[in-house]
Amino acid sequence: MKFCSNCGGQIHQLIPAGDNRLRHVCSQCGAIYYQNPRIIAGCLPIWEEQVLLCRRAIEPRLGFWTLPAGFMENGETLEQAAARETHEEACARVRNLSLYTLFDLPHINQVYMLFRAELVDLDFSAGEESLDVRLFHEHEIPWSELAFPTIGRTLECYFSDRHHHQFPVRNEPLAALRGHYKKTT
Numbered sequence: 001m002k003f004c005s006n007c008g009g010q011i012h013q014l015i016p017a018g019d020n021r022l023r024h025v026c027s028q029c030g031a032i033y034y035q036n037p038r039i040i041a042g043c044l045p046i047w048e049e050q051v052l053l054c055r056r057a058i059e060p061r062l063g064f065w066t067l068p069a070g071f072m073e074n075g076e077t078l079e080q081a082a083a084r085e086t087h088e089e090a091c092a093r094v095r096n097l098s099l100y101t102l103f104d105l106p107h108i109n110q111v112y113m114l115f116r117a118e119l120v121d122l123d124f125s126a127g128e129e130s131l132d133v134r135l136f137h138e139h140e141i142p143w144s145e146l147a148f149p150t151i152g153r154t155l156e157c158y159f160s161d162r163h164h165h166q167f168p169v170r171n172e173p174l175a176a177l178r179g180h181y182k183k184t185t
């Protein structure tokens, strides 16, 4: 950012008194514009043996398959954000959400938090940000056409955990995603 949204003054980068990081600071009114990681909340919607994926209608990764997920908004809980994104992208309703995977992506300042969720019914369709929405059995997953490593890793965890009927919360290091960066890029 170049200009202050408060007074229109020029923005400079400096370390404010009492701080230890470079910040965007207005040279005129002194307003400090902090930048913090963004939370992406989403769902792994499940119907019997199948999982729901959305084909992206927007960049980045237009045309690739993803789980419904997006930026959390002010004034909502994480779970509300995940359910809202599922409704917006897949016009689907979910229940019994359980936090499942959590990924820190410090290189792009994002934190992914994805829930396992039951689809309420089969009444779903492509929302504005999706080209297509459908259910996949494990053997039908388009592994090479997934939008993001976090999505591939979450699906991999799910199909593995499903054999044991136990779904511990997985807070995984970036290294766990490496294989998916290769598969998806």
Ligand SMILES: [Zn+2]
Binding pocket: 004, 005, 006, 007, 008, 009, 026, 027, 028, 029, 030, 031
């Ligand atoms: Zn200012």
